[in-house]
Amino acid sequence: xxxxxxxxxxxxxxxxxxxxxxxxxxxxxxxxxxxxxxxxxxxxxxxxxxxxxxxxxxxxxxxxxxxxxxxxxxxxxxxxxxxxxxxxxxxxxxxxxxxxxxxxxxxxxxxxxxxxxxxxxxxxxxxxxxxxxxxxxxxxxxxxxxxxxxxxxxxxxxxxxxxxxxxxxxxxxxxxxxxxxxxxxxxxxxxxxxxxxxxxxxxxxxxxxxxxxxxxxxxxxxxxxxxxxxxxxxxxxxxxxxxxxxxxxxxxxxxxxxxxxxxxxxxxxxxxxxxxxxxxxxxxxxxxxxxxxxxxxxxxxxxxxxxxxxxxxxxxxxxxxxxxxxxxxxxxxxxxxxxxxxxxxxxxxxxxxxxxxx
Amino acid sequence: xxxxxxxxxxxxxxxxxxxxxxxxxxxxxxxxxxxxxxxxxxxxxxxxxxxxxxxxxxxxxxxxxxxxxxxxxxxxxxxxxxxxxxxxxxxxxxxxxxxxxxxxxxxxxxxxxxxxxxxxxxxxxxxxxxxxxxxxxxxxxxxxxxxxxxxxxxxxxxxxxxxxxxxxxxxxxxxxxxxxxxxxxxxxxxxxxxxxxxxxxxxxxxxxxxxxxxxxxxxxxxxxxxxxxxxxxxxxxxxxxxxxxxxxxxxxxxxxxxxxxxxxxxxxxxxxxxxxxxxxxxxxxxxxxxxxxxxxxxxxxxxxxxxxxxxxxxxxxxxxxxxxxxxxxxxxxxxxxxxxxxxxxxxxxxxxxxxxxx
Ligand SMILES: CC(C)[C@H](C(=O)O)[C@@H](O)C(=O)O
Ligand SMILES: CC(C)[C@H](C(=O)O)[C@@H](O)C(=O)O
Numbered sequence: 001x002x003x004x005x006x007x008x009x010x011x012x013x014x015x016x017x018x019x020x021x022x023x024x025x026x027x028x029x030x031x032x033x034x035x036x037x038x039x040x041x042x043x044x045x046x047x048x049x050x051x052x053x054x055x056x057x058x059x060x061x062x063x064x065x066x067x068x069x070x071x072x073x074x075x076x077x078x079x080x081x082x083x084x085x086x087x088x089x090x091x092x093x094x095x096x097x098x099x100x101x102x103x104x105x106x107x108x109x110x111x112x113x114x115x116x117x118x119x120x121x122x123x124x125x126x127x128x129x130x131x132x133x134x135x136x137x138x139x140x141x142x143x144x145x146x147x148x149x150x151x152x153x154x155x156x157x158x159x160x161x162x163x164x165x166x167x168x169x170x171x172x173x174x175x176x177x178x179x180x181x182x183x184x185x186x187x188x189x190x191x192x193x194x195x196x197x198x199x200x201x202x203x204x205x206x207x208x209x210x211x212x213x214x215x216x217x218x219x220x221x222x223x224x225x226x227x228x229x230x231x232x233x234x235x236x237x238x239x240x241x242x243x244x245x246x247x248x249x250x251x252x253x254x255x256x257x258x259x260x261x262x263x264x265x266x267x268x269x270x271x272x273x274x275x276x277x278x279x280x281x282x283x284x285x286x287x288x289x290x291x292x293x294x295x296x297x298x299x300x301x302x303x304x305x306x307x308x309x310x311x312x313x314x315x316x317x318x319x320x321x322x323x324x325x326x327x328x329x330x331x332x333x334x335x336x337x338x339x340x341x342x343x344x345x346x347x348x349x350x351x352x353x354x355x356x357x358x
Numbered sequence: 359x360x361x362x363x364x365x366x367x368x369x370x371x372x373x374x375x376x377x378x379x380x381x382x383x384x385x386x387x388x389x390x391x392x393x394x395x396x397x398x399x400x401x402x403x404x405x406x407x408x409x410x411x412x413x414x415x416x417x418x419x420x421x422x423x424x425x426x427x428x429x430x431x432x433x434x435x436x437x438x439x440x441x442x443x444x445x446x447x448x449x450x451x452x453x454x455x456x457x458x459x460x461x462x463x464x465x466x467x468x469x470x471x472x473x474x475x476x477x478x479x480x481x482x483x484x485x486x487x488x489x490x491x492x493x494x495x496x497x498x499x500x501x502x503x504x505x506x507x508x509x510x511x512x513x514x515x516x517x518x519x520x521x522x523x524x525x526x527x528x529x530x531x532x533x534x535x536x537x538x539x540x541x542x543x544x545x546x547x548x549x550x551x552x553x554x555x556x557x558x559x560x561x562x563x564x565x566x567x568x569x570x571x572x573x574x575x576x577x578x579x580x581x582x583x584x585x586x587x588x589x590x591x592x593x594x595x596x597x598x599x600x601x602x603x604x605x606x607x608x609x610x611x612x613x614x615x616x617x618x619x620x621x622x623x624x625x626x627x628x629x630x631x632x633x634x635x636x637x638x639x640x641x642x643x644x645x646x647x648x649x650x651x652x653x654x655x656x657x658x659x660x661x662x663x664x665x666x667x668x669x670x671x672x673x674x675x676x677x678x679x680x681x682x683x684x685x686x687x688x689x690x691x692x693x694x695x696x697x698x699x700x701x702x703x704x705x706x707x708x709x710x711x712x713x714x715x716x
Pocket of ligand 2: 195196225448451452607
């Protein structure tokens with residue numbers, strides 16, 4: 001039987017509640033599929049700041065690096081919002097992404113039929129939306145140097161950042177995206193701002209060059225402003241999308257809101273080798289933390305992505321995804337996705353129902 | 359009677375058709391309100407490239423600078439899409455914005471009741487949306503230096519741009535935005551990415567400082583990724599929004615698509631002094647150019663913004679806006695906003711109907 005070590009990072013807010021559900025699901029699915037997991041729980045974000053003074057302790061990073069995959073709840077909260085940048089929970093997240101080299105962030109935006117009415121978009125527009133958005137995660141303006149504050153020639157304060165991409169950074173995310181598109185409908189839309197930004201011009205040039213190696217994938221290009229419109233006008237036109245770090249941050253959140261239920265959406269961040277990082281796309285929701293109200297579906301689906309993309313355990317991944325659909329079909333809902341006629345339950349009970357569906 | 363010189367830039371694609379309608383409307387409203395206009399028509403974008411080899415000829419720029427206001431149709435088209443950057447139609451647009459110093463771009467996203475079903479959002483979500491988005495237009499990553507291409511220490515090609523804001527650039531757009539918010543509902547939402555970008559941290563710091571001078575305005579801050587979600591989830595939560603150049607490019611297009619009818623939306627770009635630049639937010643639509651199918655409403659409404667913000671002629675502006683609503687109420691529509699039970703007309707005839715409503 002296969003055996004894997006998994007780093008669990010519950011994080012802040014609702015993180016511990018949803019990670020606990022996902023862990024139980026992994027254990028059960030593992031026992032059914034002959035997979036053994038060894039879990040190690042470590043601190044990151046606000047929890048780490050409180051305990052150790054830094055958002056990403058060395059112990060956490062080395063545990064993560066030595067494991068086969070990392071499952072993260074969520075980080076952040078009001079308590080640390082006013083911290084200086086290097087002492088923000090989010091900084092821990094950016095650091096672990098960079099340290100693990102997880103340059104490719106997979107963000108599916110899937111509308112589950114029983115939840116289609118959760119979308120603010122008309123039923124006929126939202127129904128059947130199934131987008132895989134791939135965001136470059138370790139480059140661009142998030143990490144570009146020079147950055148900081150300074151004084152200009154008039155003695156005024158300035159703040160600046162650098163949007164920068166090197167060929168190898170673009171090439172690796174391009175290859176990754178083309179391969180994902182190959183396994184889906186064979187359509188890849190690359191989003192940039194090549195009519196204005198040089199960094200985008202190089203991006204587009206490299207995508208055009210690499211497209212030669214994937215004649216079975218139909219590559220298109222779209223400006224980011226247009227993409228932000230098209231996601232609302234007709235989201236079903238998109239299959240696989242790929243874009244840079246900052247545009248991906250904005251568009252993936254937009255795409256997830258198109259589905260209306262961000263409590264359902266997982267993500268996977270992968271590198272060339274080494275452990276991947278898997279986390280729900282929603283935040284730590286400090287306002288409902290500890291009240292057994294959190295929706296654990298997105299984290300459970302992140303565990304499915306962990307099995308598929310992190311460990312290559314497709315059958316086990318599928319088993320989790322089927323269990324989620326079955327639980328939805330049996331009518332169980334947390335408050336964020338509740339509608340009349342369905343059964344409102346807490347995070348814990350939903351977890352138990354998912355286990356029954358596994 | 360007041361007398362103004364107006365620079366008309368029809369531009370490319372449908373530009374000439376829609377500018378011609380807007381000009382007729384200005385002339386009629388002027389005659390009713392005792393305002394004289396002197397028009398000068400000049401070239402920009404693709405039309406200028408074909409005639410002079412550059413996207414913004416000196417003659418055009420000096421005509422614009424010497425006039426009281428500039429009304430622009432649209433620029434761009436397939437024909438020039440593969441041009442090098444300095445020979446793109448869009449470059450002419452960026453140049454004239456910079457040369458006129460129009461740092462504040464006003465982008466209303468208004469849902470007209472008769473057109474609420476044009477939105478892909480549910481009626482109850484879209485109805486009553488009335489957002490004024492203010493985009494910083496002459497700074498940030500669009501113009502920041504250094505920018506360009508180069509080689510890194512590994513001999514790889516790189517592409518880079520600089521997101522940079524100086525205090526005075528932030529302060530002037532902040533004052534502008536607070537004043538607009540004062541005249542609206544007194545709520546201002548500033549959008550940034552201050553959890554990651556230093557340029558955004560300075561932005562937020564300055565907005566907080568300047569807020570002291572506007573105690574009657576309620577300032578809030580939102581991260582750009584969250585804003586892109588909230589615009590879909592509940593657009594009515596927003597009244598006045600303000601953000602930087604690139605985030606404004608993305609969010610203003612998203613906000614306009616929330617209304618479902620971008621053929622209705624005007625914009626105004628204003629500086630500290632000198633002529634403003636007024637243009638519809640839609641593009642040059644080369645696929646329907648010359649076919650009398652274009653929707654002139656957005657350009658006519660841009661002429662209304664020209665009267666209000668460019669010339670201070672509030673009464674004349676209101677007269678145009680009322681005429682647009684009246685024409686809609688009388689059921690006249692171009693193809694892009696047509697629905698069963700309304701009267702489909704071409705660009706010219708719609709223009710005549712607007713004149714009747716003036
Ligand atoms: C918390 C923040 C730094 C982060 C990002 O911008 O990448 C988040 O928005 C995300 O998308 O995972
Ligand atoms: C054409 C392009 C350069 C321009 C921009 O990005 O500013 C356009 O998208 C706009 O929003 O007016």
